[in-house]
Amino acid sequence: MLANICEKSYAAEAQYTNFYGGGDIAWSSDGQHFYCLNGVSVNQVDVKTSQILQSFGVGSTPAENKKPANLEDIDVEEDAITCFALSHEHLVTAHRSGLLRLWLLTTCKLVKLWKAQHKGPVIKIEFSPCGRLVCTSGGADATLRLWDFDNNSCLCALKDFPGPCWLLRFHPNVLRREIYAAGSDNTIYCWNYQSKTLLHKMRGHLSQVTGLSFKSNEADCNELATVSRDKVLIVWKLKDQVESKQLKVLPLFDELEGVVYTNEGREIIVASGTGNLQQVDAESWKIKNLLTQSDFQISRLLHCSDLKQLALVTTEQNIIVYNGSSIEPIKHLVGYNDEILDMCFLGDNDRYLAVATNSKHFKLYDTENDMNCKLIVGHSDTVMALAASHNLLISVGKDCSIRLWKLEHEKACSLEGLTQQTNCHTSTIGCVAMTHNGATGFASVCQDGSMKVWNLTRDKQERNSYTFNLRYSALAHDKEVNCVAYAVNNKILATASQDKTAKLWMADSNSLLGVLRGHTRGVWSVRFSPVDQVVLTSSSDCTLRLWSISNFTCIKRFDQECTILRAEFLDHGKFIISAASDGLLKLWNIKTNTCLQSLDEHSDRVWALAVSGRSNRFFYTGGADSKLIRFGDVTQATRNEALDKRQETLEQEQTLHSLLHAQKQLHKAFVLALNLNKPKTTFDIIIHFVRERDEAGLRQLVDQLNVDQRVALLQHVKAWTTNSRNSHAGNVILKHLIGDALLDPKARFYNNSNMVEVLTPYVQRHFKRITEMNKELAFLEFIVKCM
Numbered sequence: 001m002l003a004n005i006c007e008k009s010y011a012a013e014a015q016y017t018n019f020y021g022g023g024d025i026a027w028s029s030d031g032q033h034f035y036c037l038n039g040v041s042v043n044q045v046d047v048k049t050s051q052i053l054q055s056f057g058v059g060s061t062p063a064e065n066k067k068p069a070n071l072e073d074i075d076v077e078e079d080a081i082t083c084f085a086l087s088h089e090h091l092v093t094a095h096r097s098g099l100l101r102l103w104l105l106t107t108c109k110l111v112k113l114w115k116a117q118h119k120g121p122v123i124k125i126e127f128s129p130c131g132r133l134v135c136t137s138g139g140a141d142a143t144l145r146l147w148d149f150d151n152n153s154c155l156c157a158l159k160d161f162p163g164p165c166w167l168l169r170f171h172p173n174v175l176r177r178e179i180y181a182a183g184s185d186n187t188i189y190c191w192n193y194q195s196k197t198l199l200h201k202m203r204g205h206l207s208q209v210t211g212l213s214f215k216s217n218e219a220d221c222n223e224l225a226t227v228s229r230d231k232v233l234i235v236w237k238l239k240d241q242v243e244s245k246q247l248k249v250l251p252l253f254d255e256l257e258g259v260v261y262t263n264e265g266r267e268i269i270v271a272s273g274t275g276n277l278q279q280v281d282a283e284s285w286k287i288k289n290l291l292t293q294s295d296f297q298i299s300r301l302l303h304c305s306d307l308k309q310l311a312l313v314t315t316e317q318n319i320i321v322y323n324g325s326s327i328e329p330i331k332h333l334v335g336y337n338d339e340i341l342d343m344c345f346l347g348d349n350d351r352y353l354a355v356a357t358n359s360k361h362f363k364l365y366d367t368e369n370d371m372n373c374k375l376i377v378g379h380s381d382t383v384m385a386l387a388a389s390h391n392l393l394i395s396v397g398k399d400c401s402i403r404l405w406k407l408e409h410e411k412a413c414s415l416e417g418l419t420q421q422t423n424c425h426t427s428t429i430g431c432v433a434m435t436h437n438g439a440t441g442f443a444s445v446c447q448d449g450s451m452k453v454w455n456l457t458r459d460k461q462e463r464n465s466y467t468f469n470l471r472y473s474a475l476a477h478d479k480e481v482n483c484v485a486y487a488v489n490n491k492i493l494a495t496a497s498q499d500k501t502a503k504l505w506m507a508d509s510n511s512l513l514g515v516l517r518g519h520t521r522g523v524w525s526v527r528f529s530p531v532d533q534v535v536l537t538s539s540s541d542c543t544l545r546l547w548s549i550s551n552f553t554c555i556k557r558f559d560q561e562c563t564i565l566r567a568e569f570l571d572h573g574k575f576i577i578s579a580a581s582d583g584l585l586k587l588w589n590i591k592t593n594t595c596l597q598s599l600d601e602h603s604d605r606v607w608a609l610a611v612s613g614r615s616n617r618f619f620y621t622g623g624a625d626s627k628l629i630r631f632g633d634v635t636q637a638t639r640n641e642a643l644d645k646r647q648e649t650l651e652q653e654q655t656l657h658s659l660l661h662a663q664k665q666l667h668k669a670f671v672l673a674l675n676l677n678k679p680k681t682t683f684d685i686i687i688h689f690v691r692e693r694d695e696a697g698l699r700q701l702v703d704q705l706n707v708d709q710r711v712a713l714l715q716h717v718k719a720w721t722t723n724s725r726n727s728h729a730g731n732v733i734l735k736h737l738i739g740d741a742l743l744d745p746k747a748r749f750y751n752n753s754n755m756v757e758v759l760t761p762y763v764q765r766h767f768k769r770i771t772e773m774n775k776e777l778a779f780l781e782f783i784v785k786c787m
Contacts, residue, residue, distance in 0.1 A: 007589060008575055012601050013618070013632040016371060017625075019043040019052050020317045020335025025300060026086040031307040034319060035086050036335060042084050042093060044105075047321065049370045050333050054108045056091055057081065082121045087131035092149075094122035094136065102134075102149055112149050126168040135179055135193075137165040144168075144181060146193050156196050161189045167209050172217040180224075182209035188226060190238075200244045206230040211259040211301065213268075215282070223247065225268050227256035233270055233280065248285055252278060258301025260310075262324060271301035271312060277327065290327045295361070295377040316359065318375060332373040334363060340622025343608040346388035347407050350612045353620060354393055355628065356383040362395060366413040367630075374413045378403050378420070387432045389439035392466075396429035396444055404456075404466055418466045425450065431483050435490045441471065441507075443493055445481035450474065451495055453507065472510040476503060479522075487528045492549070494535055498522035502537050504549065514552035518545060524565050531573040538564035544578055544588070558588050558595075566609040571616055579606035579621060585631075601629050652676055660684075670701055674709050679716040686729045702736045710737060727766040 020036035020043070027034055033053070034045045041057030058079055079095040090111075091103045098121060102112035116122050118138030126135050133155070134147045142163025146155040158179075167182035177194045186209060190200035207230035215223040222238040233256065235248040254272035261282075262269055268280040269290070275298055277291035300313035308324040317336035322329055338358040346352050353365040354376075362383045366372045381399035388394070391407040393415065401422040405415040425446040434442040434456075443453045452473040459465035477497035485494050486507065493505040502523050504513040521540035528535055533549040544558040544567055563581040570577050575596070576588040583602030586595050604625035611619040618632045652672055659669040666685050673681035689698040705713060714737060720730035 007635075008571065008587060008596055009633075009635045009638040010577075010587060010597065010599065010619075010631045011634045012599070012629050014051070014371075014630045015601065016050060016334070016337075016628040017052070018317075018336045019045050020319070022299075022317055022336075024083045024085075025302070025313055025319075026084070027302045027304055027311060028086070029088065029304070029306060031304040031309060034311075034333070035084070035091065037081060037084060040078070040080050042081060042091065045333065047331060047333070050373075056084075056093060056103045056108060082123060083125050085125045085127045085134065087127040089131055090127070092125060092127070092134055094125050096121045098122070100125075100134070100136065100147070114147075114149070114152070117145060117154065118143065123164055124166060124168045126170060128170045129172055129174045133193075135168060135170070137163070137168055137181065139164050142184075144179070144191075146179070156193055158191050158193070158196070160191075160198050161185075161187070167212055169212050169214075171221075172214050173219045173221065175219045176221075180212060182212070182226075186228065186230075188212070188236075190244075198242065200238055201242050202226070202234075202236050202244045204234050204246055204249065205232065210257050211270075213260045215261050215265040223265075225259050225261065227259040227270055229255045229257075229273075231255055233259065233268070235268075235282075250280060250285065250287070252287070257298050260301060260303040262303065262308075269301070269303070269310065271298050273297050273299070275312075275314075277310075277312070277322075291322075295375065316361075320375075329374075332375065334373055337622075337626040337628065339624045340608050340626065340628060341383070342385045343610045343620060343622055344386045344388045344393075345610055345612055345614075346393050347391060350614045352407065352413065353610065354386050354388065354395075355608070355622060356386050356395070356397075358382060360397070360399075362386065364413055364415060369412065372413055374415075376405070376415050378405075378417055384429060385431045387434045387442060389434040389436070392434070392439045394432050394434060394442055396424075396432045398428045400425050400427065400429060402429070402432070402444060402454075402468075404468065406464065406466075416464075418464070419468070421468070424452065430481060433484045433486050433493075435486050435507075436488055437490070440490070442468070443484050443486070443507075445476065445484045445495060447480045449477045449479060449481055449497070451476035451481060451484065451493075451505075453493070474505070474510050476505075477501070482523065483525045485526050485528060488530055492528070494526040494528065496523035496526040496537060500539075502526050502535070502547075504535070504552070516545075516547045516552055516554075518554050519543070521563075524563070525567055527568060529569055529573045536567055536569065536576065538567040538578060540564075544576065546590070556590070556593060558593065560584075560586060565605060565607060568609050568611045568619070570611060570619075577609065577611070577619065579609050579623075581605045583623060583625065585621065599631065602627055649676065656681065667701055667704060671704070671709065674705070674712045674716070677712065679719045682713070682716050683720055683726060683729055686733060690729060690732060698732065699736065702733065713737070721766070731766065 019038055021038040023037040025036050032047055036043050036045055041055040043055050044053045046053055079097045081093045081095055084093045089105060091105055093101045098116050100114055100116050101110055104111050116136055118141050120138055120140035122136045123139040124137040132150055136145050144158040148155055161183040162185050165181040169180045171178040177192055178190055179193050180188055180190050182188050186205040188202040191198055205228040207228050209226055209228045211227040213225050215221055225235045227233050231253055233250040233252055234246055237245045237247040239245055254274055254276055256270055257273050258271040260269050266282050268282055270278045275293050275296055279288045279290050296314040298312050299315050302311040310322045310324050312320045319333040319335055320329055321331040340355060340357050342356040344354055351368050353367055356362045360379045360381055361375050361377050364374045364376055379397050379399055381397055383395050383397040385396050393405040395403050401420055402424045403420040404418045406418050408414040408416050427447045429444050429446055432442060432444045439456050441454055441456050445451045453471045454468045455471050456468045476495045477499050479498040481495050481497045483496040491507055493507045496502045500519050502516040519539040519541050523537050523539045525538045535547045537545050540563045542560050542562055544564055545554050546556040548555050560580055564578050565581055566579040568577050578586050583604050583606055585599035587597040589596050602623050602625055604623055606621055606623035608622040618630060620630050622628045656669055656672045659665050670685045717730045717733050720726040
């Protein structure tokens with residue numbers, strides 16, 4: 001009975017999607033959330049889980065606030081956000097249309113909207129320390145405007161500088177009513193926004209100023225540090241005169257992107273665009289290198305004083321959180337994945353997931369530690385494919401090189417590079433496969449149609465030393481080879497190609513066993529069954545095929561609507577999961593040739609599919625929509641839910657039968673019959689009231705129904721009205737339903753799927769029949785009276 005209820009079912013357990021598209025980013029004061037700009041929305045991201053908690057944008061606006069009456073001409077649906085600012089209670093976003101929107105952080109609701117009054121879009125926005133004032137910088141008018149949003153007023157407009165302003169800061173102390181802005185002449189200007197007077201001009205930088213930090217939050221703080229892309233750090237001492245004094249000028253020989261004061265103002269941390277992190281002692285001015293690497297470029301430096309942590313934002317939209325004292329990485333968040341090309345499991349119990357995206361770096365996720373990520377650096381061009389066997393991983397890509405990695409047990413979520421070979425193929429390596437049950441070799445295939453099989457050996461004396469050498473190479477196909485796979489016993493290799501065929505090879509020798517012909521378009525993937533002597537292929541001809549290894553014939557075929565890019569066996573070869581170019585995943589039962597489930601979580605091509613071989617309880621998918629989704633086995637939960645629903649239905653049917661038998665509480669019986677979708681029972685109850693001529697009871701019967709129950713009753717009326725014998729009861733109920741809708745406009749939305757329009761022809765036909773019958777009765781009465 002359970003198998004009939006639910007054979008197999010999967011559901012999305014977690015989804016990791018793009019949350020940062022470049023631009024502004026802010027860190028909450030408690031260090032628990034990042035606020036990241038992503039096109040038309042600002043996403044609140046949990047630092048621990050990397051999940052989007054809520055989004056601030058036009059799409060999340062309540063219906064009553066979505067389009068104000070006085071701004072009808074603004075296309076809010078495509079109103080991109082140019083910048084935003086964060087306070088303890090609010091978030092303000094500046095849009096390309098020139099609008100400013102104020103959001104409440106706790107409820108994610110829009111509380112205020114006004115026009116920025118700048119020429120062109122706002123390019124920078126900042127909250128005052130008290131969180132009650134907002135300063136905006138226009139992109140074309142070289143003007144700063146200060147807004148008091150509580151009183152709906154613009155306090156001042158500051159114009160004494162050459163714009164535009166890309167750096168904007170308030171003095172961190174509320175008592176110091178000062179605002180600092182970096183102009184296009186690389187000079188930093190300071191105003192008192194209460195008196196609207198220019199207090200300071202700080203000249204010294206020769207290029208765009210990228211960072212500004214104050215030594216402390218005290219009211220008497222007159223020291224600040226600035227950095228620029230002119231590779232210079234300048235510490236300023238504010239004096240009474242307009243021209244401020246340069247306390248110290250330090251050349252750091254790198255384009256600088258951010259600066260913060262730490263350790264109560266005794267140290268200055270500076271980040272360079274090349275990825276270096278340097279510490280400057282604020283008393284002795286000694287420079288210390290904290291982080292030296294050239295793996296990625298840094299665009300922003302963030303600091304959380306409560307947790308004493310630093311965050312580096314890279315140009316590839318990755319966010320790396322470091323411990324402020326030891327500079328050890330704590331968390332790595334991936335803001336933008338681009339296309340996910342391949343993925344595989346490795347480690348004990350498939351703990352780690354290696355993911356290749358459209359980048360020369362691939363990512364290693366710790367699935368048991370809130371998907372903490374580590375960027376693995378080594379390739380010089382895009383990584384195309386990954387393959388793993390327990391703790392070993394092989395990566396290949398467009399640089400035609402093969403790299404061997406090993407999981408480091410001493411460090412969490414880390415890979416150690418063991419060996420590599422360059423120029424292994426003459427063009428892009430598209431796929432790689434490792435042997436099962438211990439890595440003794442691997443096979444790689446190339447876009448030029450060649451296949452190479454490699455021996456992998458381990459040094460007996462040095463256990464961490466591995467080498468691989470070529471066993472043989474073969475021209476496997478006439479066109480590009482898309483996939484290669486090993487059989488479970490490692491004796492047979494299978495390749496799939498764009499030449500519409502898949503081929504089986506002896507793994508130990510360069511000998512062809514057979515060719516699998518039958519697909520009418522290119523074959524994308526090939527897999528061996530873990531339990532049977534069959535091979536699974538997926539193709540651009542929208543089919544999955546199972547082939548017999550013994551005679552190379554097609555024994556089963558499964559049809560889908562579009563190109564099937566990947567397919568894997570599930571649950572020890574009983575089921576197949578397929579991924580298509582439309583983003584649809586389908587679960588197939590091999591025994592019955594039926595599709596058990598369709599999973600519509602992706603919106604674009606699904607390139608990668610990784611099934612946990614250890615547990616067979618979950619799998620991950622990734623594709624061109626940049627989504628990384630974990631699907632879990634929910635078969636038991638679905639069965640339990642179906643059994644509970646069946647039990648509840650049986651109880652309701654028993655209650656309904658008892659009520660009808662006793663001819664009592666017909667109103668309750670009528671509601672139960674609607675919930676159980678029994679048109680015959682509801683018709684019998686209606687006829688009972690019609691025969692009793694109980695118009696008040698019939699009216700009460702309809703009035704007790706909610707909107708969903710009225711929609712269900714309308715469906716029942718449709719079933720009755722199609723038969724002329726039941727038309728009277730249907731028209732009586734229709735009269736009440738339509739009458740209520742005419743009296744109350746809010747009740748009209750229960751007219752689901754144009755049900756009234758569907759019923760109209762039947763009602764007209766019955767009305768015509770009754771009219772003709774009345775004519776015949778009148779004529780008959782006339783004849784009787786004349787006799």
